[in-house]
Amino acid sequence: MIKIIVLIVAILLIAFIIWWFFGKHAENAGTATIVDNKQHANIIVNGGYNPTVLTLKAGIPTTITFNRKDPSTCLEKVVFPDFGINQELPQNKDVTFTIDTSKTGEFNYACGMNMFHGKLIIK
Numbered sequence: 001m002i003k004i005i006v007l008i009v010a011i012l013l014i015a016f017i018i019w020w021f022f023g024k025h026a027e028n029a030g031t032a033t034i035v036d037n038k039q040h041a042n043i044i045v046n047g048g049y050n051p052t053v054l055t056l057k058a059g060i061p062t063t064i065t066f067n068r069k070d071p072s073t074c075l076e077k078v079v080f081p082d083f084g085i086n087q088e089l090p091q092n093k094d095v096t097f098t099i100d101t102s103k104t105g106e107f108n109y110a111c112g113m114n115m116f117h118g119k120l121i122i123k
């Protein structure tokens, strides 16, 4: 009887771990809106970046507006190593960045401590 319980608990634990890892990898994706050859996207910062993966069209002047709802100091800075951006995000305020979309590729960004991650895909 105890063996069966241990087995069930073990199976549930494995299922939970698999779910956890799939959950981490199922990133929410978003695209920008393009109006008059200008591209814009909004990213809400709340327990991470939403959308986490943002797809942009290459070669279009692009701005991204971040708004941090999260009170945690962990997310108070956003760092785009590829774009030379290291910017403070005051809570509940829009902070807009200009993004150079002349190069295609995948560009990761993160909070100041490199704990929360987001990605721009330019194609």
Ligand SMILES: [Cu+2]
Pocket: 073, 074, 075, 111, 112, 113, 114, 115, 116
């Ligand atoms: Cu952090």
